[in-house]
Amino acid sequence: MGIIRKTASIATLGLINFRSKSERIERIEKERDSSTSALVSTEEELTQAEKRSEKAEHQALQKADRAEREQRRADHSADSALVGAADTVVGAGRRAKRKAARAARRAAKTVEHVVD
Numbered sequence: 001m002g003i004i005r006k007t008a009s010i011a012t013l014g015l016i017n018f019r020s021k022s023e024r025i026e027r028i029e030k031e032r033d034s035s036t037s038a039l040v041s042t043e044e045e046l047t048q049a050e051k052r053s054e055k056a057e058h059q060a061l062q063k064a065d066r067a068e069r070e071q072r073r074a075d076h077s078a079d080s081a082l083v084g085a086a087d088t089v090v091g092a093g094r095r096a097k098r099k100a101a102r103a104a105r106r107a108a109k110t111v112e113h114v115v116d
Helices: 003-011 021-115
Strands: none
Touching: none
16 A cells, blocks of 8 residues: 555655554554454453452352351250260259268167167
């Protein structure tokens, strides 16, 4: 395109423009289109990255909630086991106390019969 213009530009050492106005406009429009498409693709990538980030955050929150529930269950089951063991020990202690009281009363009655 424009061999005469290009030759004249070289011969005049740039006094005449190497590219015509239409060539410059066409070149600028191509650059604009490529930068616009790059911007659109970058925005799409950004949107996808935000979605992945939100999804990861949501999954992390779910895992934290699940871990908290599991911890509460584990604590509750441990507490239940401790309470059960403590109840067993307290019950055994009460039974032993009643047996000792009965044995003491019997021994007292025996001593009373012997003394009388």
